[in-house]
Amino acid sequence: DQQVKQNSPSLSVQEGRISILNCDYTNSMFDYFLWYKKYPAEGPTFLISISSIKDKNEDGRFTVFLNKSAKHLSLHIVPSQPGDSAVYFCAAPDSNYQLIWGAGTKLIIKP
Amino acid sequence: EAGVTQFPSHSVIEKGQTVTLRCDPISGHDNLYWYRRVMGKEIKFLLHFVKESKQDESGMPNNRFLAERTGGTYSTLKVQPAELEDSGVYFCASSQTLQETQYFGPGTRLLVL
Numbered sequence: 001d002q003q004v005k006q007n008s009p010s011l012s013v014q015e016g017r018i019s020i021l022n023c024d025y026t027n028s029m030f031d032y033f034l035w036y037k038k039y040p041a042e043g044p045t046f047l048i049s050i051s052s053i054k055d056k057n058e059d060g061r062f063t064v065f066l067n068k069s070a071k072h073l074s075l076h077i078v079p080s081q082p083g084d085s086a087v088y089f090c091a092a093p094d095s096n097y098q099l100i101w102g103a104g105t106k107l108i109i110k111p
Numbered sequence: 112e113a114g115v116t117q118f119p120s121h122s123v124i125e126k127g128q129t130v131t132l133r134c135d136p137i138s139g140h141d142n143l144y145w146y147r148r149v150m151g152k153e154i155k156f157l158l159h160f161v162k163e164s165k166q167d168e169s170g171m172p173n174n175r176f177l178a179e180r181t182g183g184t185y186s187t188l189k190v191q192p193a194e195l196e197d198s199g200v201y202f203c204a205s206s207q208t209l210q211e212t213q214y215f216g217p218g219t220r221l222l223v224l
Contacts, residue, residue: 002153004153034212036215041120041217041218042217042218043115043117043202043204043215043216043217043218044154044202044215045215046212046213046214049212089153089154091154096159096166096167097142097159097209097210098144098156098159098167098170099144099146099154099156099204099213100156101146101153101154101155102153103151103152103153104151104153
């Protein structure tokens with residue numbers, strides 16, 4: 001039973017445009033959500049988080065939106081840059097603070 | 112401040128052999144986690160240490176996996192004997208408190224032939 005789902009294995013976006021990465025979850029008890037970014041041969045790097053009591057959190061070019069009724073969150077990157085090409089993971093800590101991960105979305109920014 | 116480090120970066124072994132992975136967390140981080148990503152699938156939790164104590168090892172696949180954190184500093188994860196399905200990337204993460212962000216190491220890529 002996958003509690004965190006990222007249904008798009010990959011996404012290709014033109015440089016300068018907006019990248020939208022989606023994530024769905026099934027567990028309504030999650031307190032907050034995190035996005036991690038991963039380059040090849042490196043570990044995941046924390047990018048941005050959002051508490052379940054908020055519907056939006058913004059940090060520079062990165063904004064995460066949370067729709068609790070739909071159990072859906074999205075990460076917006078605008079404008080997209082070549083260095084944003086990476087795999088993006090959505091994750092949420094369970095009641096023991098273990099991270100439950102989505103399968104990841106590979107973002108490719110085209111020049 | 113040094114980040115989480117893991118050794119080795121890669122390991123290729125034959126089925127039936129033993130491999131030991133090492134993780135050095137960020138200094139001062141009491142919480143240490145092991146995760147695994149198999150065949151490009153989602154990253155899955157293996158176990159969690161608080162200092163030298165195993166807080167939760169519910170994600171450990173079977174008794175071929177043994178994790179230790181003697182002295183509450185670095186941790187080792189031993190796989191003995193290794194099987195083909197153990198291939199994957201093993202990540203270690205650490206955090207200062209339970210609620211704080213987990214910082215990840217670069218991972219150890221294990222290939223069992």
